[in-house]
Amino acid sequence: MYYLDEKLEPILVEVIRRNAGEEVFHQAVREVLESLGRVVAKHPDYLDEALIERICEPERQIIFRVPWVDDTGQVRINRGFRVQFNSALGPYKGGVRLHPSVNVGIIKFLGFEQVFKNALTGLPIGGGKGGSDFNPRGRSNGEIMRFCQSFMTELSRHIGEYIDVPAGDIGVGGREIGYMFGQFKRLTNRYEAGVLTGKGLAYGGSRARKEATGYGATYFVERMLATKGQSFDGKRAVVSGSGNVAIYTMDKITSFGGRIVACSDSGGYVVDEGGIDVALVKEIKEVRRERISQYARLKGNGARYVEKGSIWDVPCDVAMPSATQNELTGKDAKTLVRNGVIAVGEGANMPTTPEGVRIFQEAGVLFAPGKAANAGGVATSALEMQQNASRDSWSFEQTETRLAAIMANIHDACAETADEYGAPGDYVLGANIAGFVRVAEAMRSLGVI
Structure with missing residues (x-):
């Protein structure tokens, strides 16, 4: 099993101090740091340049009010979140979760995981995540539409195909993405198909994304x-x-x-x-x-x-x-x-x-x-972005073939990295190190960011 290298302990202590009470985020950071002892032994310069500390700190955290009106005419208030965690490899990419358990700690945990997941795909996408404590269960289509429109009214200020590309997650499927995309289009007066993924096939979605x-x-x-x-x-x-x-x-x-x-x-x-x-x-x-x-x-x-x-x-x-x-x-x-x-x-x-x-x-x-x-979802979202950018639409078979190849490459990268670092068959260590190294090397190339 893993242990936290003594050189990395101060980093975890500082993460916990700076993010008090966000236990699931602490858990996600610890799980990655426990894999990195072998990396810093081989590359001590990662510590000298504070790369690990920078990767553990989101580039931007956005919290906003989401007012909407239910079917009885009562005004409801929810809280919206978007954590833009790391853009060293490309625009922030990650889903939107609608669930009553959502808070900033949950979104940071998901965004942190997303950074490494997206890196493993080999595609040019950074990591982010968003959501709200809105509970869609039992709500009418009209209520869900009004919530999604209000949510996007604020979120639209912070996203774009070269900035941040949200997608679905728990509580957000094709219906919700459609309502959000419609509101974004209305607010911006632009048909920017690449701003959201998980769209319907009728308006720029990708086959096999679901x-x-x-x-x-x-x-x-x-x-x-x-x-x-x-x-x-x-x-x-x-x-x-x-x-x-x-x-x-x-x-x-x-x-x-x-x-x-x-x-x-x-x-x-x-x-x-x-x-x-x-x-x-x-x-x-x-x-x-x-x-x-x-x-x-x-x-x-x-x-x-x-x-x-x-x-x-x-x-x-x-x-x-x-x-x-x-x-x-x-x-x-x-x-x-x-x-x-x-x-x-x-x-x-x-x-x-x-x-x-x-x-x-x-x-x-x-x-x-x-x-x-589970990186196949975001990988296919990136393929949706590719299709949108080229004004193209692939067949289901073509998209699934790309997906299968990406997943094979992710598996092999994890297995080979585990072998390289002396832990054959350990996919946890392999995934953490392979994802971390790709992000860290990109950040080094871009200077102190």
Whole structure:
């Protein structure tokens, strides 16, 4: 396991002091710093130039009021955020999350992760993240539109295709992106297609973008399994969540011959030993916008719903946590190991706690960290930007082929970096170092920024 090099301890202490109370951000920084001891031993000049301190400090943090009017005529107030973390490699790039848990610490954690994730893609994009504590659940289309318009009214001052390019995240899909893009167009009097990604196909979106994060995570884990002479074919898989990432992870695993036996939402999880019907999950979540509990009612045939509880109690060969941060605990990891899990691929951002990661690694379980495994979404967003810039539109097959190649390159970069730094098979260390070095070298080239 990792330890924090004594040369890096003062950096973490200062991050915690400057960002008091933002525990999930502290966790993300610690997780990266614990991988960098071998790097600073090899490149002590990174310490001399304060590159690590600069990478840990966002370039810009924006917090703003979002007033909007609900269907009863009552004025509501939410708080909006955009953290533009690092632009050494290109314009800030990262999603917008709408969820009541959102605060500046959550957004900084996500933005920090995004910096390294985007670097791993090899594409010219920096890292940022945004969102609001608005809860879209139970809101009408009209309410969501009015919120998105108010949110974009302020956000529009800070974004652009060469500045900052937001996208979707939890609570933000094609509908919300459409409302935001429409308001941006109205405010600026410009059809700047590259200012947002995750757009609809009718107005500049990319084919395969909706599927990209889930497909990409599956491609990464399939390649990781191949290093041990294995594949998804015939494997039992559990995928937490039932949003966009989870749905298309399940879709691709099924196409690879795997059998999904459980998925979940915040209310509980469903188990279907015959194999989750992904088309039915899409109907429930993407069309009806209902709870996953409806799956058991509509499917029947032995499918059952478990309210609350832990989806990780369901035995599986491959676990794909694809819901939210810190959802898979040390206790869950012990259960999965005891039940014979051989690989874990993070579809969400930092969904496994540090204790969980340690347990998997000590047990010899293949472990794909989110900043590598779930980079397919942002990679395809960058491909959407490329299509917008060239006034082009690619086929689904062309886009997915590019996605598969990018995910193969990310996997190989992580594996080769881990080998180079004396930790073969350690994808966490490989991802952290490979992403860090690319950003650090770019920053060095640009002077003290």
